[in-house]
Amino acid sequence: MFKEDKIKEISKDREAWEDKFNKTSAKISDKKERFSTVSDMEIRGLYTPVDIRDSDFQREVGFPGEYPFTRGVQPSMYRGRTWTMRMFAGFGSAKDTNERYHYLLSQGQTGLSVAFHMPTLMGYDSDSPVALGEVGKCGVAIDTLRDMEILFDGIPLDKVTTSMTINPPAAILLAMYIAVAEKQGVDKKKIGGTIQNDMLKEFIAQKTFMCPPRPSVRVIVDTIEYCMQEVPRWNTISISGYHIREAGSTAVQELAFTLADGIGYVEAAVERGLDVDSFAPRLSFFFNAHIDFFEEIAKYRAARRIWARVMKERFKAQNPRSWLLRFHTQTAGCSLTAQQPYNNVVRTAFEALAAVLGGTQSLHTNSLDEVLALPSEESVTIALRTQQIIAEETGVVNAIDPLGGSYFVETLTNKMETEAMAYINKIDEMGGIIAAIEKGYPQNEIAKAAYHYQQQIDSQEKTVVGVNKYEMEEDIPVDTLKLSPDLEEKQIAATREMKKNRDNDRVKACLDKVRDACKGSDNVMPHILNAVKEYASLQEICDVFREVFGVYRDPGMF
Amino acid sequence: MDSEGKTRILIAKPGLDGHDRGAKIIARGLRDAGFEVIYTGLHQTPEQIVIAAVQEDVDAVGLSSLAGAHDHLFPRILKLMEEKGAGDIVVFSGGIIPDEDIPWLMEAGIKAVFRPGTKIEEAVNWVKDNVKPRR
Numbered sequence: 003m004f005k006e007d008k009i010k011e012i013s014k015d016r017e018a019w020e021d022k023f024n025k026t027s028a029k030i031s032d033k034k035e036r037f038s039t040v041s042d043m044e045i046r047g048l049y050t051p052v053d054i055r056d057s058d059f060q061r062e063v064g065f066p067g068e069y070p071f072t073r074g075v076q077p078s079m080y081r082g083r084t085w086t087m088r089m090f091a092g093f094g095s096a097k098d099t100n101e102r103y104h105y106l107l108s109q110g111q112t113g114l115s116v117a118f119h120m121p122t123l124m125g126y127d128s129d130s131p132v133a134l135g136e137v138g139k140c141g142v143a144i145d146t147l148r149d150m151e152i153l154f155d156g157i158p159l160d161k162v163t164t165s166m167t168i169n170p171p172a173a174i175l176l177a178m179y180i181a182v183a184e185k186q187g188v189d190k191k192k193i194g195g196t197i198q199n200d201m202l203k204e205f206i207a208q209k210t211f212m213c214p215p216r217p218s219v220r221v222i223v224d225t226i227e228y229c230m231q232e233v234p235r236w237n238t239i240s241i242s243g244y245h246i247r248e249a250g251s252t253a254v255q256e257l258a259f260t261l262a263d264g265i266g267y268v269e270a271a272v273e274r275g276l277d278v279d280s281f282a283p284r285l286s287f288f289f290n291a292h293i294d295f296f297e298e299i300a301k302y303r304a305a306r307r308i309w310a311r312v313m314k315e316r317f318k319a320q321n322p323r324s325w326l327l328r329f330h331t332q333t334a335g336c337s338l339t340a341q342q343p344y345n346n347v348v349r350t351a352f353e354a355l356a357a358v359l360g361g362t363q364s365l366h367t368n369s370l371d372e373v374l375a376l377p378s379e380e381s382v383t384i385a386l387r388t389q390q391i392i393a394e395e396t397g398v399v400n401a402i403d404p405l406g407g408s409y410f411v412e413t414l415t416n417k418m419e420t421e422a423m424a425y426i427n428k429i430d431e432m433g434g435i436i437a438a439i440e441k442g443y444p445q446n447e448i449a450k451a452a453y454h455y456q457q458q459i460d461s462q463e464k465t466v467v468g469v470n471k472y473e474m475e476e477d478i479p480v481d482t483l484k485l486s487p488d489l490e491e492k493q494i495a496a497t498r499e500m501k502k503n504r505d506n507d508r509v510k511a512c513l514d515k516v517r518d519a520c521k522g523s524d525n526v527m528p529h530i531l532n533a534v535k536e537y538a539s540l541q542e543i544c545d546v547f548r549e550v551f552g553v554y555r556d557p558g559m560f
Numbered sequence: 561m562d563s564e565g566k567t568r569i570l571i572a573k574p575g576l577d578g579h580d581r582g583a584k585i586i587a588r589g590l591r592d593a594g595f596e597v598i599y600t601g602l603h604q605t606p607e608q609i610v611i612a613a614v615q616e617d618v619d620a621v622g623l624s625s626l627a628g629a630h631d632h633l634f635p636r637i638l639k640l641m642e643e644k645g646a647g648d649i650v651v652f653s654g655g656i657i658p659d660e661d662i663p664w665l666m667e668a669g670i671k672a673v674f675r676p677g678t679k680i681e682e683a684v685n686w687v688k689d690n691v692k693p694r695r
Contacts, residue, residue, distance in 0.1 A: 120576035120627055126576075132576065135575070135631065136575060136577075136628075136629045139627060204578075248581070339676070375656075452585060453585055453589075456680055466677075560571075560597075560599045
């Protein structure tokens, strides 16, 4: 970005400055021998134009809304439109969660995000024996279309967009959402939202899995293909690094494994014969916002640049919308502490700020009590207000990519790109991400990083305020949300009642069609849609998947 | 130390919850400290965990739960262990366990509850002090 003779001059001046600094350093030396990010990436004390001498402004940095999108996906960014404030919520029954959604929308939230309880996430109904003790605990219980109708009661699906964190049964929840929209008189071509539908990161990190990787990816490609024609405003996969990071990865690993998963999906869809430009614009991403401020900002900037290059150069996408890495961010649950929980408000604010400075399209801010239990209404409100303060008080939205051009941030962005590409190349050499997962490669890299970080905490090389430094004797004074004790019983009764009263012959016929589609090469989506409309339950459809595709078991590596 | 004399620990993940970061860190920490560690992997039913504990002849079972199902799953595991004549296996736990649940879990027979923020060393030392080979 600078002329060669200027770089030489700066290099010389820098050396002189360092000499001078070293002479006085007997007096004020660095506190530590080595400074590093939360991911243990070493950071030097000072960055200058010399560090980005090989960067070409137009090629590496450029302009917002233009290739390679380092500075953001839209030309106007938050001057044109603030990010979507999307708080993840779900607990108890569909009715409880529906009330929370009405509350959040009345408080200025602009999109919904559904948290499902564990049995739904894993493809079981509330009345299954394995669901005992889990109903409604970590999210909302959805067994049949009836629950989904209650969940979105009074919420116009042509006006709000909805993100659903759902993976093995993603196709089923999407079908239920379409069915609810149709009952509201809203055409499926008009609804907008996202299903997470990212099974690869489940095997790598989050571990809600059902069938083995290859058939799982086949069903994902079915949803991509179906939505291209039938639900064109739907984001078909939210390719997620969030859970990879929560499982203890470094920032580089989060970036690399997420993009490698993305490459895996694009390859699978292209192999199906789909034109890359027909589906790529509907792929979206989901990243973590961890506590290391600049590392995170660099991660988002590098992510956009790598993806743009991969899509254009590797997959030969022509449509500029295929090159865009649009992403949702959630602040890091794993950075929150049970100790001195009010400090979590501060952590979340810094993390949210990093996401905004990194150019996120939507954001969930964690509530201060999330490490203890499901968040209370009061703590969710503080978390939402945190975003509103960033958007409307701090002024950080005024200029686009305000840290672009910082010697440090540009250097870190380049470093993120280089190191992530090294991982991606290694995965390619292994035969792609599915082969790498089958070998346990990303899983092991993450487990190593998580253990290393914990050792750094234990040795106080890294500080967590209130945990390994500045500890206090305390009674944790937070009021947490309590669920009604008869919830499980009621949900089970309602689902059993539904299974008794529907037309069971038609349900069986629909499930047979789903089975045939799974066994053959028919797209499963239209058959699932027919089945859910007859109130076939989530588990009944998942049982068909399990029967045809088999069940994936955790290899239990550590 | 030959494996005969080694204390054997089963780290188990009951229920549907997939948060295995803590369980894996503890498994590694105990292994590095010289224990023989078996990890069940995710999504285990109480029955599967108790069968594994008995078959592997372990001296202790560490249960990890982060999604709120401990209140149903932990007592069930303790009851099944009792029924299988394995009531002398030490059971400890960790994860997201609300404060108000700790007293009754301890009363039910869980010998320790490690909260988020516990050092590896702290858990390892507790195991060293409280778990002895049963053979």
